[in-house]
Amino acid sequence: APAPTPEPADSSAQPQAVLVTGGNRGIGLAIARAFAEDGHDVVVTHRSGEPPEGLRGVRCEVTDSESVDAAFTEAEQLLGRPVQVLVANAGITRDGLLMRMSDEDFEAVVDTNLAGAFRCARRAVKGMIRARAGRIILVSSVVGLLGSAGQTNYAASKAGLVGLARSITRELGGRGITANVVAPGFVRTEMTDELSEDLQKTYLSQIPAGRFATPEEVARVVRFLAGPEAAYISGAVIPVDGGLGMGH
Numbered sequence: 001a002p003a004p005t006p007e008p009a010d011s012s013a014q015p016q017a018v019l020v021t022g023g024n025r026g027i028g029l030a031i032a033r034a035f036a037e038d039g040h041d042v043v044v045t046h047r048s049g050e051p052p053e054g055l056r057g058v059r060c061e062v063t064d065s066e067s068v069d070a071a072f073t074e075a076e077q078l079l080g081r082p083v084q085v086l087v088a089n090a091g092i093t094r095d096g097l098l099m100r101m102s103d104e105d106f107e108a109v110v111d112t113n114l115a116g117a118f119r120c121a122r123r124a125v126k127g128m129i130r131a132r133a134g135r136i137i138l139v140s141s142v143v144g145l146l147g148s149a150g151q152t153n154y155a156a157s158k159a160g161l162v163g164l165a166r167s168i169t170r171e172l173g174g175r176g177i178t179a180n181v182v183a184p185g186f187v188r189t190e191m192t193d194e195l196s197e198d199l200q201k202t203y204l205s206q207i208p209a210g211r212f213a214t215p216e217e218v219a220r221v222v223r224f225l226a227g228p229e230a231a232y233i234s235g236a237v238i239p240v241d242g243g244l245g246m247g248h
């Protein structure tokens with residue numbers, strides 16, 4: 001068998017060049033801040049407005065390959081080297097019942113959540129293959145494998161990320177690149193705060209942990225997957241859902 005070639009023991013000390021899509025708010029912002037706190041070099045993508053305070057940003061529309069390409073080029077200039085860690089986090093929902101879902105709502109969600117991650121991964125691996133090292137982390141959702149009434153488009157897009165990560169693992173696992181999926185459950189954000197108390201109670205009753213996740217709890221798992229301790233984890237789906245999706 002080929003001799004294992006583990007990462008150098010001190011690689012935790014080396015700052016990584018990290019790109020987080022949709023890192024201007026929500027979970028993406030928490031992820032970007034977690035990496036920055038650990039001393040890594042972070043660039044976030046944002047579609048409009050300004051980058052968040054204290055972080056460098058580049059504009060990116062993940063449904064547009066040219067925009068993705070330009071954002072990576074700009075990010076790599078800011079970082080001074082190719083992206084070593086890609087966190088594909090940008091995502092949208094357009095909920096509706098199957099019978100009434102428009103082509104446009106289905107396609108927009110798949111184009112952003114699944115094809116957007118594909119476009120970013122395709123661009124990211126150029127530098128990673130050359131470096132013979134890289135980490136790709138795709139932000140999915142518990143509903144990708146559990147399913148969710150009213151979210152056929154969203155759940156299909158999030159399930160697709162599993163096939164994407166596993167195929168990247170098979171194609172590029174021999175070149176020091178890992179690709180993993182993080183599947184959050186309900187995360188405490190402005191969105192969940194706005195839900196009625198009744199609805200919050202209904203959701204909470206289904207979660208063994210009895211509470212929603214904080215964005216930071218998701219961020220720390222993403223950061224772990226990019227670190228030296230996760231060098232041998234690839235093609236995995238890591239739930240961060242308080243037990244909501246167990247067994248799926």
Ligand code: NDP
Pocket residue numbers: 021022023024025026027028046047048060061062063089090091092112139140141142183184185186187188189191192
């Ligand atoms: P938010 O809606 O707060 O943020 C979404 C981010 O994605 C924003 O930065 C947004 O940019 C960006 N984005 C959306 N569409 C595009 C696009 N076409 N091009 C570029 N950027 C885009 O979402 P959350 O932080 O809640 O979610 C982040 C990820 O986590 C998503 O993939 C979501 O599916 C997933 N998730 C969330 C859960 C939750 O409970 N919140 C649970 C499970 C998974 P802009 O600011 O310009 O709109």
